Each structure stands twice: as structure tokens, then as C-alpha cells.
Amino acid sequence: MRESAAERHDRLLDLVRGRGSARVSELAAQLGVSPVTVRRDVESLATEGRLDRVHGSVSWPGGGTTAPGPAGALAAPRPGVKPGTHPGPGPTGDTAADGRELVIGMLAPHATYYFAEVIRGAHEAAAAAGARLILRISDYRPQEDAGLAAGLLTAGADGLLIAPGWKEPDDPVEHGAWIAGLPVPTVLLERRGVPGRELDDLDRVCSDHGHGVLLAVRHLLGLGHRTPVLVARSDSPTAIAVRAGYRHALDALGLKSPLPVIDSIPVEADADGFEGAVRALRDAVVEGRATAALVHNDVDAIRIVQRLAELGVRVPDDLALVAYDDEVAALADTPLTAVAPPKHEVGRYAADLLVERLRAAANGHGDGEQTPRRHVDLLPRLRVRASCGAPAETTRQP
Known part of the structure; x- marks a missing residue:
């Protein structure tokens, strides 16, 4: 039976995950397909944020040889930033404390259908705050969420909007604990943690x-x-x-x-x-x-x-x-x-809340600890x- 593109993508990801990085020609030989096919696959996977691509080579997001584990195994803050803190935006919300452009990382399970409008709302709110939104897509593979989030941090994200790729009722427990250990302000969107567990203490914005x-x-x-x-x-x-x-x-x-x-x-x-x-x-x-x-x-x-x-x-x-x-x-x-x-409003509210947390951090209030965490439910x-x-x-x- 002919191998599907999705199956080939899985094999390609396994090869890169195990080696950390590889050249396109090497991947073509390993997969038994042409370099043109591999380049096309890499382009698609890089667009989804599942691979990093540089000058004919590809690497696992975050630069490691394996996907990051829970909590502290994710990418560390950039040089000059104390552990447990992160540079935030200035008082106007358009730059980080060190003068850089404010960057908001967003992890979504898909970029079409339902989440297209969520992403659009977050992008508009980020732009209104003078920030840049960068996006990675999990394609509903919750086991890859942590690695994609690490890639966003490596790419310079000051804070994260996280919509994990959960599909099963047990996924928040099996594939969610790492989110509570992220080193930057984080807002869940269209996802709820299990009551009484780690994620229930995070900011979140959801449709009711x-x-x-x-x-x-x-x-x-x-x-x-x-x-x-x-x-x-x-x-x-x-x-x-x-x-x-x-x-x-x-x-x-x-x-x-x-x-x-x-x-x-x-x-x-x-x-x-x-x-x-x-x-x-x-x-x-x-x-x-x-x-x-x-x-x-x-x-x-x-x-x-x-x-x-x-x-x-x-x-x-x-x-x-x-x-x-x-x-x-x-x-x-x-x-x-x-x-x-209210998909568009979910994205917009979540981005606004994250910018508020980053401003609080820039003003010396940690990650916004002076303000209570919020669970925001928007009505359909x-x-x-x-x-x-x-x-x-x-x-x-x-």
C-alpha cells in the first residue's frame, strides 16, 4: 500500500527528533523519496511550527535532540533574565523591558476551521498593543505541544497563548502538567484545566x-x-x-x-x-x-x-x-x-490579558501577582x- 503524506511526515519527524537536526539530502535517502518531496514536506511542517528550517537543514524545535519534558525542561529564559522571571513590555505595551519588540507566542491545534478566527482575534489584539504574534500548530498531537512551546520561547516569545492539542478527556492530565512550569506568563485559551490540579491556577479565556x-x-x-x-x-x-x-x-x-x-x-x-x-x-x-x-x-x-x-x-x-x-x-x-x-473575542481577550500580565512584569510586579488570576467565560x-x-x-x- 502506498504511504500517505501524513505517514511520511511522521517518519520524517521521528528522524529529526532522534538526531536533533539533519540535511534534506540525508532525509531523502533515509525516507526513500526525492529531495523535492522532502523539501515540500519540510516546508509544510515548518509552516506548522513542527520543525525549524535553516539553509538546507532542518532541526527539532528548540534545538534539542528530543522533545522537551514537563515543566522546567523547556527552554530557559534569555541571557540576563533571572530564573522564574521574564522581560515584559514597557508601560505602553509595545516593547519589552530591554527595548526589544514585544513577542507573543501562540500554540494552536489547527489554523483552519474553528481556530482560524481565534488566531485572527489574538493577532489583531497583539498588533494593537504593538506586539508581534508568532504561531506554531500542533495538528492535535498533544505529545508534541511541549516541544512546540519550547520552540516559541527559543524564537523569543515573552509570553504564551496556549491552546493544547488535546482530544481525549484524559489529555489535560497526561499532556498538560508541563504548561504550569513555563517560565513566562501564560494564558490558556479555549481549554480548561482539571479542577484542583496545576492548570486550574492559570489565566484562561474560554467560550461557555x-x-x-x-x-x-x-x-x-x-x-x-x-x-x-x-x-x-x-x-x-x-x-x-x-x-x-x-x-x-x-x-x-x-x-x-x-x-x-x-x-x-x-x-x-x-x-x-x-x-x-x-x-x-x-x-x-x-x-x-x-x-x-x-x-x-x-x-x-x-x-x-x-x-x-x-x-x-x-x-x-x-x-x-x-x-x-x-x-x-x-x-x-x-x-x-x-x-x-465567540472565537474572535476569545483570541482578543486572551492576548489582551497576556499583554496586561507582561506589562505588570515589566513594572516590577512579577508576572502580575498583584492582580488575581482570571477565568474568563465568554457567552456564545x-x-x-x-x-x-x-x-x-x-x-x-x-
């Missing part, structure tokens, strides 16, 4: 997905529907939060779900699993057990609506549907009502369109 689910459920109930069915993924922190929010919303409203949560599976990952989810929802509608559904995420919702139509179930005539994410929901044949997390909005059968409007939350 539980509130977003509650908006959708209340809206559908207000249109006269019975308790909506949840169709959701389970492969990201947002998906896990949507599932938890659904349980809390039903408890708060004194409701019971008409059937268990239907597991949404991307059709490209498991065509049979996707078909099973669609048919479970179709059966619930035909049997009169469901008149409304909340679907995470937009892409799955659009595909589900298309397949339901082929199976004789029409949206919104037979089923009112609300999508979660509002990335592409408005572009469906029948524009989808959607919960819109419900954007009403044709898929729920209600007049189109935008419901704004304060």
Missing part, C-alpha cells in the same frame, strides 16, 4: 459552551418542539463540552432526552459509522421520538441534512435542526441555525436561520 447548548435547547423548546436530540462528536474539547452542556441543560430545564446521544462520526473517517448515525436520527424522526436536533459540528450537520433528505426526512419540515460552531452553517442549501462561540450567540423553521434573526447575548 454549556451556555451555548442551553441557548439552542431553549430556542427549540420555544418553537414548540419536544426535547431535542443531541448528535455530537467526541474527538475534541469542544465536543466534550457540548456533550456535558447538553446534560446540564436538560437537568436545568427538568427535561429528559428522548434517546441517548447519537455519536457523530466524520464520513471521511468512518463512512459506515456516519451512515449509522444518520439512520438513527432518521428512525427517531419517523417513529415520532424526535422533532428537533442539535448537531456538533457544522460540517457534520450539513452532511447529515443532505443524507436525511435522500432518506426522505426534510429539514426543517420534518426536523428542526441547530448546528454548533457556526463556521460554515450559513452556507448550507438550507441555511442552518447555529450556536456561534444563537444565529437563527431557516433550518429550525423560525424567522431569520440574530439573538445577541450581553
Whole structure:
């Protein structure tokens, strides 16, 4: 079977991780492909921040031969900076204490779909503060987060915005402790630590997905529907939060779900699993057990609506549907009502909070210890369109 590009990338990363650095020609020989292919792969991986590239050679981010371990194994502060402190911006926020341009490092799991807008918000806030934002992408590989963060520090980051590449419920414990040991001010965004553990003491800015689910459920109930069915993924922190929010919303409203949560599976990952989810929802509608559904995420919702139509179930005539994410929901044949997390504002608030911490550090207040740490929850909005059968409007939350 022909090796995929992702598999080749994994082999390439393993080679560089083990050796620390390598020339393109050496990697081509080891991988059994042409130098042109390796250069193309290196370009892609370097853009994502997973490799450093210099004059025909590539190296592991941070310059070490292995990925950094937890806490203090990350890159040390630059010369002249005491351990445990870091140069911050001047009073105007546009330069570090030593006169350099302020640099904010950002680690995100992806640069498209949901996180594109988060990154854009952080970039705009950094620019408004006279700072430069540098970005690395983990591609949802939490085991590589620490190495990418080390690369950001080596590249000169004065503070970090961290959205780890967590996917599983246990990832914050298994792949998160190192974040608490970072030597610079750090803000988590769209991620929450486990209550009572190290990361719960960090600044964070998140969308309140539980509130977003509650908006959708209340809206559908207000249109006269019975308790909506949840169709959701389970492969990201947002998906896990949507599932938890659904349980809390039903408890708060004194409701019971008409059937268990239907597991949404991307059709490209498991065509049979996707078909099973669609048919479970179709059966619930035909049997009169469901008149409304909340679907995470937009892409799955659009595909589900298309397949339901082929199976004789029409949206919104037979089923009112609300999508979660509002990335592409408005572009469906029948524009989808959607919960819109405040992604842009999450990035902006997080960058503003980090700049505030860096200013405090520059003014001799450590990393901002004079000001309490903050957990900021921003409320999603419900954007009403044709898929729920209600007049189109935008419901704004304060």
C-alpha cells in the first residue's frame, strides 16, 4: 500500500527528533523519496511550527535532540533574565523591558476551521498593543505541544497563548502538567484545566459552551418542539463540552432526552459509522421520538441534512435542526441555525490579558501577582436561520 503524506511526515519527524537536526539530502535517502518531496514536506511542517528550517537543514524545535519534558525542561529564559522571571513590555505595551519588540507566542491545534478566527482575534489584539504574534500548530498531537512551546520561547516569545492539542478527556492530565512550569506568563485559551490540579491556577479565556447548548435547547423548546436530540462528536474539547452542556441543560430545564446521544462520526473517517448515525436520527424522526436536533459540528450537520433528505426526512419540515460552531452553517442549501462561540473575542481577550500580565512584569510586579488570576467565560450567540423553521434573526447575548 502506498504511504500517505501524513505517514511520511511522521517518519520524517521521528528522524529529526532522534538526531536533533539533519540535511534534506540525508532525509531523502533515509525516507526513500526525492529531495523535492522532502523539501515540500519540510516546508509544510515548518509552516506548522513542527520543525525549524535553516539553509538546507532542518532541526527539532528548540534545538534539542528530543522533545522537551514537563515543566522546567523547556527552554530557559534569555541571557540576563533571572530564573522564574521574564522581560515584559514597557508601560505602553509595545516593547519589552530591554527595548526589544514585544513577542507573543501562540500554540494552536489547527489554523483552519474553528481556530482560524481565534488566531485572527489574538493577532489583531497583539498588533494593537504593538506586539508581534508568532504561531506554531500542533495538528492535535498533544505529545508534541511541549516541544512546540519550547520552540516559541527559543524564537523569543515573552509570553504564551496556549491552546493544547488535546482530544481525549484524559489529555489535560497526561499532556498538560508541563504548561504550569513555563517560565513566562501564560494564558490558556479555549481549554480548561482539571479542577484542583496545576492548570486550574492559570489565566484562561474560554467560550461557555454549556451556555451555548442551553441557548439552542431553549430556542427549540420555544418553537414548540419536544426535547431535542443531541448528535455530537467526541474527538475534541469542544465536543466534550457540548456533550456535558447538553446534560446540564436538560437537568436545568427538568427535561429528559428522548434517546441517548447519537455519536457523530466524520464520513471521511468512518463512512459506515456516519451512515449509522444518520439512520438513527432518521428512525427517531419517523417513529415520532424526535422533532428537533442539535448537531456538533457544522460540517457534520450539513452532511447529515443532505443524507436525511435522500432518506426522505426534510429539514426543517420534518426536523428542526441547530448546528454548533457556526463556521460554515450559513452556507448550507438550507441555511442552518447555529450556536456561534465567540472565537474572535476569545483570541482578543486572551492576548489582551497576556499583554496586561507582561506589562505588570515589566513594572516590577512579577508576572502580575498583584492582580488575581482570571477565568474568563465568554457567552456564545444563537444565529437563527431557516433550518429550525423560525424567522431569520440574530439573538445577541450581553
